[in-house]
Amino acid sequence: DCVEFNAMYPNCSVDRPHLVGDGSCINRVVTQGGDVLEGFNTKECGWDGGDCIEFNGLYPNCNVNYPSWIGDDTCNDEDGEYNTRECGWDGGDCIHLNDKTVMHPDCTVGDLSYVGDGTCHSKIYVQNGDTKVFKGYNTKQCGWDGGDCIKFNAKYPNCSVDRPYNIGDGHCDNRIVVGVITSSSPEGQLSYEETLTGYNTAECEWDGGDCLEFNEKYPDCNVNYPYRIGDDFCHGGIYNSEKCGWDGGDCTEFNERYPDCRASSPSDIGNGSCDEDYNNIQCGWDGGDCIHVGYPDCHVGDPSYIGNGFCGSSYNTEACGWDGGDCEVFNKNYPECSVSNPSRIGNGRCDGDDYNTEECGWDGGDCAVASYPDCNVDEPSLIGDGECDGEPYYTEECGWDGGDCIAINGKYPDCVVGSPSRIGDGECNGGAYNFEECGWDGGDCIEFNEKYPDCKVDNPSSIGDGECDGEQYNNEGCGWDGGDCLVPGFPACHVDKPSNIGSGVCSFGAYNSEACGWDGGDCLAFNVRYPDCHSGGDCASFNASFPGCKVPNPDRIGSGVCSGGVYNSRECGWDG
Secondary structure, three states, rough: OOOHHHOOOOOOOOOHHHOOOOOOOEEEOOOOOOOEEEOOOOOOOOOHHHOHHHHHOOOOOOOOOOHHOOOOOOOOOOOOOOOOOOHHHOOOOHHHOOOHHHHHHOOOOOOOOOOOOOOOEEEEEEEEEEEEEEEEOHHHHHHHHHHOHHHHHHHHHOOOOOOHHOOOOOOOOOOOEEEEEEOOOOHHHEEEEEEEEEEOOOOHHHHHHOOOHHHHHHOOOOOOHHOOOOOOOOOHHHHHOHHHHHHHHHOOHHHHHHHOOOOOOOHHHHOOOHHHHHOOOHHHHHOOOOOEEOOEHHHHHHHHHOOOOOOHHOOOOOHHHHHHHHHHHHHHOOOOOOOOOOOHHHOOOOOOOHOOOOOOOOHHHHOOOOOOOOOOOOOHHOOOOOOOOOOOOOOOOOOHHHOHHHHHHHHHHOOOOOOOOHHOOOOOHHHHHHHHHHHHHHHHHHHHHHHOOOOOOHHHHHHHOOOOOHHOOOOOHHHHHOOOOOOOEEEEEEEOOOHHHOOOOOOOOOOOOOOOHHHHHOHHHHHOOOOOOOOOOHHHHHHHOOOOOOOOOOHHHOOOEEEEEEEHOOOOOOOO
């Protein structure tokens, strides 16, 4: 009776051979002696004649006497063998009784209540450097969503989607083309390869079969929402393309009417509202929404502005009836005036710039200055306000700022500055103010000039203000910025940032010199390593250590501070 059995399973030793391959997975147990498996569910017995193959795929490390108890809707927790991570917490039967924080201590998700709730939740691949890692509930750390995703993973081991429960739900979900980084060059150039991701992929068996019919009909149509194809609504973009069957035929009528109109939202064409993006001949002037009844050749952004009582420049054309008559008076009074907003002409406020011209009647009179007909300025209110303003107010045509500048003009007739009121205000102003024509800033700069006769700077008040301003201030003529740039202990050290001296970080150039005490001692260690890399040396010793390192400040390499950028490179030894 056992001849056929022995031929099939020559090394299978069980007490009831007739149970092998009977359709029910029988036990697999570990002997007391160690790792040797004994029973029906062994390699020698063909994994119980194939009955246990599915079980082993789901629970490869679950060794129990009665596999049929796993997932039988009863929590078998008496001996503790079934309610284990390896056995999927008894195939999920015991999850409701277990403490999830104990079951999954390494599971870091937003809400543990989803773990083991009976629905398989997300498994998402995230790029982490050169590798991909799992994120979400369907991970080893979360017990494959508390066992809810074990069957899903067995069926779709390489399917990575955010909603596994959508697979095979009768609804064809998305297939999206994305660019995946495949390589990168030393210069940082990235190479991409297009790949399909989403539900409608081979890994997800074409959304569990839901997309088979769609793919057969539109094999090259890669859209986010396949169910929109042929839903009796014309969608734009890639949906309205030949490979998507012109949105499954939904856009046929639209395309016949507007064959050259590339609209992202065809439903907006002719919806009663003028959309500027579609206001062109290809889209029929937005399906007629942008055509004014009285002016069929007037194509503007908003036809409702025609004849609204305000003259608009883009509407001020013959085709638009000179803005429906709104610009007739303007055109009569100022035929050569070209401004963006004609309604601002003569509105009681001087708008300056293009409005304040002779062609525009000096902004329709808004910029005219009483008593000074030849004075054209953008802010007439400054004329005669009691404060002397510079040009163009400080001119004979404007009555020397309506008299505000007469005193200064009488005293310094050849002084031309931006703000005459700053002359003699008690503060020494540099530049054009500190010249003989302006009385050395009305006398404010006399003391400064006596102390620093060769110091010509824009802001004399910065000299000796306690902060080293460097550059034009940090020279002998300006007393090294009035002493602000002197380095205590190093009188011959003249640098723009004295605070760098002795800061603990080796600075380059003039800082790393004998006059500056080798940056206050900060560069001593660097100089010992590379003795020819300071004070104009050729840095031969440095180049020997880092032959490919080309940086502006070699002494930052190995200074104790990570400099980043080009310093943090293989050639520069990752900044030494």
